[in-house]
Amino acid sequence: MQFTMWAYPWDLRDEGVDSAAARLQQCGVDEITLATNYHTVQAFTPRNPKRRTFFARSSAYFQPEEDYGLLEPVPYEGMAGDWLAEIAVELAETDISLSSWTIGCHNSRLGMKNPEVTLETAHGDDLVFGLCPSQPAVQEYLCMLVHDLATRGIFERIELETFDYFYGTGFGWHHQKIHAELGTLGEFLFGVCFCEHCRANAADAGVPVKSVRETVATTVDEIITGDVPSTLSPERWVRAHPAVADYLAVRERTLESLYADLASAAGDTPIGSYVGMPEPGNEWLCGVDLKRLGTHVDYYCLPAYESSPDAVLEAYHTVEALTSDVPVHVGLLPGQPAVHDGETLETMVVALRSVDVPRVSFYNYGLLPEQSLDWIENASE
Template identity: 30%
Template sequence: MRAGAFVYPWDVVGDPAAPGLLADLGLASVTLASAYHSTRASTPRHPAHRIVTAEHAAVLYPPDPARWSGRALRPYEAGEWAPGDAYGEAAGALADAGLAVHTWVVLAHNSRLGAERPETSVVNAYGDRYPWAPCIAQPDVRAYLVDHAAEAAVRPGAAGTELESCGWYGLAHLHAHDKTAGVPLGDRAQYLMSLCFCPSCRRGYEDGGVAPDALAAAVRGALEPVWAGGPVGEIGAFGEIGAFEEPVLAWRTRTARALQESAVAAVRAAAPPGFRVLLHADPVPYRCGANVGTDPGHVLAVADGVVTPAASVGPFGRAARPETVLAANFGVVTGMGGSPGTLAEDAERAAADGATELRLYHAGLASDADLASVAAALRALG
């Protein structure tokens, strides 16, 4: 299977050895960030730095002034962590090393947008805003994300794109000095804490026959035993909230599908023939986050394929067509919970579930020992 790895521009810019090192691993492609959220990242091999702090969500290239002139919502330019056209400089160096370059575009995850324009954020059932999570039900947010996707995806020389967070974002979020783990929240509680009650979402619930105030009260009531230290429970285990389950999920699913369909269409309209569009996706529709919840049959009819955690390949494999791209995503950074030493065996299992390609997270963050294990695994896989 063809293998690609995720990389940031700052892993490459200023390090002449980086493109050759990546090519020598046996990679066929690199998924290079062109629009990314705030982060603090290590650069274990870079000759000029060891820690890069990306202070806010930004595009890593100069945005088109004509596209964004006069618009209230527009992408932020990067600071010193990715000055000028950092994406373009890195992409050129990687292409010169023989690697196909795909853009990596983060969409509905932007803490600076939420801080400066709080009305754009998801609001939970308690009235708390999530500034990292733009609400995709809001028309202005959706229009911004669609145009942002087209510009950030279709960069010069790119062979395709991978759209992350192209759907609902919710409670789960790696955050500075996070203090939210005192009460464990299971899958179901995470979903309830991710339901949005901004004005657009409240209108959406009403259109589906659900009274938003009653829904919010039911969510708070369902979560009360959890905050008190009781069992988290499973799907369907929260009493009166069950009456709202189907119409709420149906409306959220329609909203996410509308964004995905519009974003993919906008990218394809801007892209040259043969440009591949993949979505980072989860096969469970109510999931939120970087890998957005989808229905496998629907998303594979919209996009050319998906990037999904290796354990989630199976449902997509059962819905795939012969030309579908199913990229199984593996963590290969041992310090972040990855298992590069078992990559070859794990990849074979993913292939049996239908995976056609591999994605490795993350070549820039990995240690030399991790990368040696990756190279050995890719040689073993042929």
């Protein structure tokens, strides 16, 4: 079993790459998975020698080297030079390897600037936190992003997050206000995209798009009024609406084609995709068919931020059952609110060893207090 650690570039720079690498080696970690293109964030940094919090809008932590077209990564405003390049040079002098943690469609900065390429609800609202992967401009952006990173020759692998139909209301907008009970079904239907390209793709497949859109919009409204229970499972509702099921199937085929292009863009650099959103086994809510996409990725990574070994294994087995012989790596959160002591983390790692999980990732170097690093050190022995 190998161990890696997710990390933010500002934490490595503030502490010093050499110091961080040395601490990670003490922890038994041999790889950093670095946020290279990331969503809007406020991060609390308990061990950072220069700050206790960091704010950033959706930003790239490198200088783009490709001709991206309409959509292009926006370098972080506080970055002088190229943080990725600088970190890679310093890390090359250590025994810690480097991989990329890359956010795709979850980009509120690009969405606000280009609402015409974002997810469009059945009611006609632009969900500006999520770019729509049916849009040709978004597909071009995602492929160029992967190609740009892969051709730098500095990464062991590239991991993809939200390269899909980003779900429902997103991870939450600043001061988000929702005082109606949507439930999983309502949030899912609220987020189903009806942009011009999603509609055109479905129409080409013979789906009655207008009827599907009306059904989705009406159901969202009926969930709000209580005429449709918010507790109704999405699977059951979709089975009762076959035209909607056909519409959703088109999304899965669109992502399959996109992932083939992403694999081509990555060249010889292995790519992995994060799974488990909105929960393990329900990736289809984001348009993801794990068997289809498994043809084009080298592995999946499941962030299983659970509080017991049994819950971690349950999540792992749920995802593994839906894949087609694609390795599944697992992420653990060895701190609040998931894990509260080192013994629990050790038993999680032992459980994952017992089912031959090849790689465990820990979240996240700059977010964890010192005691969590001690837990990792003991668990990785």
